[in-house]
Amino acid sequence: MAKTGPQKYPDASLSYWWQTAYPGNAMESNVGVLHTTEGRTLPDYRGGRDAPNFTALPDIPNRKIKWYQHFDFDTSSRALMNLSGGVETNTANAVQIELVGTCDERNAVTWDGKRAGVDYIFWPAAPDWLLAELAKFVRWAHDNHGIRLASAVTWKAYNKGQVGGSYGANGVRLSGAQWQAYYGWLGHQHVPENDHGDPGNINFTRVLALAGGGAAQPTPEENGVALTQERSDSWNAMIWGLKNTTEATLARLTALETLVKLLAADQDLDESAIATAVENAVAKALRENTVAVDVTVQNSSTAKG
């Protein structure tokens, strides 16, 4: 493949470059996969054997990410499991980023005597400056490589060892076919043939809003339904993550239809209940790849070509 576009992220350190030892495959990355390292320092990745394309090391005092690049943007890296048979993972046009820190709730406040937000990052509660730094990368990947500013998955909390956690068969992991059809951003917890649950429930909606230049502030609508900017961005992200425009159109119709039914059924509006119902309907439609839209359209007698 061609490896279109700039292959190095500006200012990323190349001091831990693993592509010479592990040349990988040429790709055209169209999916970004996020991991958390579950550590507090730059990993060695077993001499590069398990390395991602990039490592994002938070520089907390200076409110920046120190970026390390290990492979070209469009060269396959090595942080995913790939079983024999089935689908490809590392080589499936997937650029991978390891975020240094943890998504494990047991480390949400302290970890081996260190303090979250001061000495290390608990990513589900990452500060806004850090999400903005990640958003810069997401924006660059969009502008230079066409990786969509979208995420059509649910980011589940890690909850290690607990029922409902993000490890293993977590209900949000994609099938092989869904993975092959996916464009945009997701996490290790969504990749088939893998069981890891990182990066937990990071606020990727906020990252997308920052990458898109959105304010992500609540903006109550005039009619009293508080469709927040964040929620609107989330729905848009889910829908725009779809490869297939027919699917996207049907998903949009489902969202609208559900909203309209709810509004019509009850004048005493509970905006969070409406939002949840719409989100569930869209997620179900995306998951099952089947959209039931029972809207009767009055067609004119002459079909348009």
Ligand SMILES: [Zn+2]
């Ligand atoms: Zn991972």
